[in-house]
Amino acid sequence: xxxxxWPRLGATRQRLRARAATTPxxxxxxxxxxxxVALLAGLVFGALTxxxxxxxxxxxxxxxxxxxxxxxxxxxxSDADATAATTYLRxxxxxxxxxxxxxxxxxxxxxxxxxxxxxxxxxxxAAAVAxxxxxxxxxxxxxxxxxxxxxxxxxVGAAYVRQASDLMRDRMLPASRRLYAxxxxxxxxxxxxxxxxxxxxxxxxxxxxxxxxxxxxQVYLAQRTHRVFNIPLVAATAVxxxxxxxxxxxxxxxxxxxxxxxxxxxxSVQILSAARILALRAQADESLALVARGxxxxxxxxxxxxxxxxxxxxxxxxxxxxxxxxSAALPALAATWRGIRDEHARVAQRQHQGDFGPAVALxxxxxxxxxxxxxxxxxxxxxxxAAAQRRFDHAAYxxxxxxxxxxxxxxxxxxxxxxxxLTGLQSRLDEYR
Amino acid sequence: xxxxRRQLLAISAVVxxxxxxxxxxxxxxxxxxxxxxxxxxxxxxxxxLSSDSAKAPKRCPADPxxxxxxxxxPDAMPAGSLMARIRRRGVLRAGVDQNTxxxxxxxxxxxxxxGFEVDLVREIARAIFGDPNKVDLRAVTTDQxxxxxxxxxxxxxxxxxxxxxxxxxxxxxxxxxxxxxxxVLVPSDSSAxxxxxxxxxxxxxxxxxxxxxxLERYRPKLVPYVVDQxxxxxVALQEGRVAAISSDDAILLGFRAQDPSTKIVGPRLANxxxxxxxxxxxxxxxxxxxxxxxxxxxxxTWKAIHHRWFSGLAPTPSPPRPHYRD
Numbered sequence: 001x002x003x004x005x006w007p008r009l010g011a012t013r014q015r016l017r018a019r020a021a022t023t024p025x026x027x028x029x030x031x032x033x034x035x036x037v038a039l040l041a042g043l044v045f046g047a048l049t050x051x052x053x054x055x056x057x058x059x060x061x062x063x064x065x066x067x068x069x070x071x072x073x074x075x076x077x078s079d080a081d082a083t084a085a086t087t088y089l090r091x092x093x094x095x096x097x098x099x100x101x102x103x104x105x106x107x108x109x110x111x112x113x114x115x116x117x118x119x120x121x122x123x124x125x126a127a128a129v130a131x132x133x134x135x136x137x138x139x140x141x142x143x144x145x146x147x148x149x150x151x152x153x154x155x156v157g158a159a160y161v162r163q164a165s166d167l168m169r170d171r172m173l174p175a176s177r178r179l180y181a182x183x184x185x186x187x188x189x190x191x192x193x194x195x196x197x198x199x200x201x202x203x204x205x206x207x208x209x210x211x212x213x214x215x216x217x218q219v220y221l222a223q224r225t226h227r228v229f230n231i232p233l234v235a236a237t238a239v240x241x242x243x244x245x246x247x248x249x250x251x252x253x254x255x256x257x258x259x260x261x262x263x264x265x266x267x268s269v270q271i272l273s274a275a276r277i278l279a280l281r282a283q284a285d286e287s288l289a290l291v292a293r294g295x296x297x298x299x300x301x302x303x304x305x306x307x308x309x310x311x312x313x314x315x316x317x318x319x320x321x322x323x324x325x326x327s328a329a330l331p332a333l334a335a336t337w338r339g340i341r342d343e344h345a346r347v348a349q350r351q352h353q354g355d356f357g358p359a360v361a362l363x364x365x366x367x368x369x370x371x372x373x374x375x376x377x378x379x380x381x382x383x384x385x386a387a388a389q390r391r392f393d394h395a396a397y398x399x400x401x402x403x404x405x406x407x408x409x410x411x412x413x414x415x416x417x418x419x420x421x422l423t424g425l426q427s428r429l430d431e432y433r
Numbered sequence: 434x435x436x437x438r439r440q441l442l443a444i445s446a447v448v449x450x451x452x453x454x455x456x457x458x459x460x461x462x463x464x465x466x467x468x469x470x471x472x473x474x475x476x477x478x479x480x481x482l483s484s485d486s487a488k489a490p491k492r493c494p495a496d497p498x499x500x501x502x503x504x505x506x507p508d509a510m511p512a513g514s515l516m517a518r519i520r521r522r523g524v525l526r527a528g529v530d531q532n533t534x535x536x537x538x539x540x541x542x543x544x545x546x547x548g549f550e551v552d553l554v555r556e557i558a559r560a561i562f563g564d565p566n567k568v569d570l571r572a573v574t575t576d577q578x579x580x581x582x583x584x585x586x587x588x589x590x591x592x593x594x595x596x597x598x599x600x601x602x603x604x605x606x607x608x609x610x611x612x613x614x615x616x617v618l619v620p621s622d623s624s625a626x627x628x629x630x631x632x633x634x635x636x637x638x639x640x641x642x643x644x645x646x647x648l649e650r651y652r653p654k655l656v657p658y659v660v661d662q663x664x665x666x667x668v669a670l671q672e673g674r675v676a677a678i679s680s681d682d683a684i685l686l687g688f689r690a691q692d693p694s695t696k697i698v699g700p701r702l703a704n705x706x707x708x709x710x711x712x713x714x715x716x717x718x719x720x721x722x723x724x725x726x727x728x729x730x731x732x733x734t735w736k737a738i739h740h741r742w743f744s745g746l747a748p749t750p751s752p753p754r755p756h757y758r759d
């Protein structure tokens with residue numbers, strides 16, 4: 001700022017004061033103020049709506065699908081691992097159903113990877129996808145070698161199964177977990193941006209300023225002209241109040257829809273998918289414990305840990321806040337899990353007694369109840385997860401359409417409000433000609 | 434935050450691996466944390482127990498393979514002896530490998546463990562119970578097998594264990610049941626005729642085996658590639674990660690049977706007399722097992738078992754002669 005500006009600013013202030021002293025000058029200033037404040041309010045509103053809309057759009061069209069995709073990838077990889085261990089344990093020529101399940105898991109995983117590769121943002125996420133994509137053919141190659149050896153009765157097949165499982169558990173699943181963690185973080189960040197209240201206060205302050213200018217103009221006119229109501233100005237005030245109310249209600253409903261999409265939708269999807277992954281992990285543990293024989297402790301301990309995480313009331317299959325919308329499906333899932341636990345206890349007891357053959361038959365044999373229950377549990381998650389996903393989609397749609405209505409309606413009303421106010425003031429101004 | 438939520442967060446914290454916690458430090462949802470906890474990977478691979486941890490006996494006997502002589506009545510099972518306890522328990526717990534073709538391996542089509550060593554275990558069970566099937570075969574890794582004998586988790590270990598002076602500080606050994614020798618397995622197109630030709634190359638050995646010390650003698654130095662389980666060596670050779678496998682001929686014969694594109698080369702580098710490992714607290718069981726082995730050598734069972742597994746791969750030798758130190 002130059003040293004010339006202060007005197008100039010002072011001169012401007014003097015000119016303004018001189019104008020305000022006369023009624024027409026005062027009215028013109030008020031009109032200018034209304035236009036200025038309305039522009040400002042419009043800008044603040046537009047910026048906020050754009051921010052919220054892009055957050056809501058990102059949540060609905062990118063974050064949640066990608067997060068679900070990352071979790072799905074983890075699930076499919078776990079499924080492949082569990083199925084491979086079970087297949088090995090069954091021995092010899094593997095049952096067609098197990099082979100089909102393994103191939104399906106592998107296929108879905110690689111489709112998921114391709115999809116994620118297109119959609120992930122951020123170099124860490126892209127690196128994780130690339131790492132898993134690079135390991136997947138190695139993993140399946142090891143298992144195919146294992147299969148060829150198993151079919152010939154060669155014990156080196158077991159070493160290939162172990163190598164594949166180590167690759168999966170040491171590298172692929174952790175990378176998949178990193179990917180999921182990053183995506184879940186991104187989703188919850190955007191859900192926060194879409195639901196925070198601070199920026200709404202900014203809009204309300206802008207509208208408040210406008211209201212103050214309008215009210216002040218009316219009070220001034222009432223004093224000067226002894227006419228209490230200036231109809232266009234009153235209408236402009238009414239429009240402004242309605243507009244502010246709509247903004248608050250619309251933003252609040254978009255916010256609550258977005259929160260609903262989280263509580264009833266994406267949280268349920270996350271919890272249910274996690275429970276499904278845990279169930280798959282328990283299945284892999286059961287098989288690996290039998291494969292390992294001597295070194296089974298770690299797998300048996302892990303099974304106990306999984307049980308603690310799943311078991312109602314406090315576990316994932318319990319009456320959790322996130323699963324309120326899925327409560328109808330939960331008792332059946334929990335009952336199936338209890339059945340698996342009982343079967344597991346029988347298997348573990350047989351194994352402890354050294355009855356290895358019967359233990360394997362109980363766990364994975366053709367008529368194994370435990371294998372059937374695991375299968376039922378795994379499929380049992382499909383419907384509640386799909387339902388939670390639908391709830392998410394609906395709520396996210398509501399949030400976005402509420403914001404869309406606001407984005408079109410508020411600027412329009414703002415223009416109407418300004419036009420009314422200017423009309424009202426202009427008619428008074430005309431009286432001074 | 435309700436009490437249950439807090440409790441769940443606590444569970445998550447317990448299961449979550451620490452790096453992951455550090456990774457997403459900013460507080461995020463319960464659902465996300467819980468889901469993350471669920472997808473933390475269980476640790477792969479058993480924690481390995483230390484091998485050769487016990488001190489070697491102060492003085493090595495001139496002949497470490499000299500064992501304890503069977504009692505006058507070899508099939509007696511006096512009260513208080515381990516044999517009597519096993520008989521009461523109803524099952525003989527034996528540590529064996531599950532991956533060594535010919536010696537002890539899990540037959541993929543029948544899912545039962547079988548092999549030369551398993552047949553020996555069954556003969557011992559027959560001597561105790563009159564029933565060769567009363568056995569609980571525990572798969573053990575080379576690294577942890579003696580610890581399992583010491584802790585009493587298994588009654589004995591028959592797992593291609595070479596009788597070495599150093600190991601006598603940890604366990605007692607039966608008389609020699611198989612006279613193995615150290616050899617080298619290479620791909621059939623390899624020009625190497627022994628370890629001397631493999632200087633600077635990677636050679637696969639099993640963790641806790643006696644081969645590691647042997648490799649250190651060679652110049653230029655061989656690069657040991659150490660794996661947890663024996664068959665991992667065959668995988669490493671097939672995947673081209675190593676140029677050769679150094680191990681006992683009994684094991685290498687099994688490898689060659691699984692992969693015709695390999696060959697066993699070079700002279701016998703060291704004698705590897707196999708003994709059955711038994712806890713130091715149960716010399717009476719060592720004597721009992723030696724009595725069983727004596728009978729197997731005398732009545733032709735040993736030769737029959739050897740023939741059953743090694744016929745076509747190696748000629749059937751005479752059973753190794755027992756040595757006793759008392």
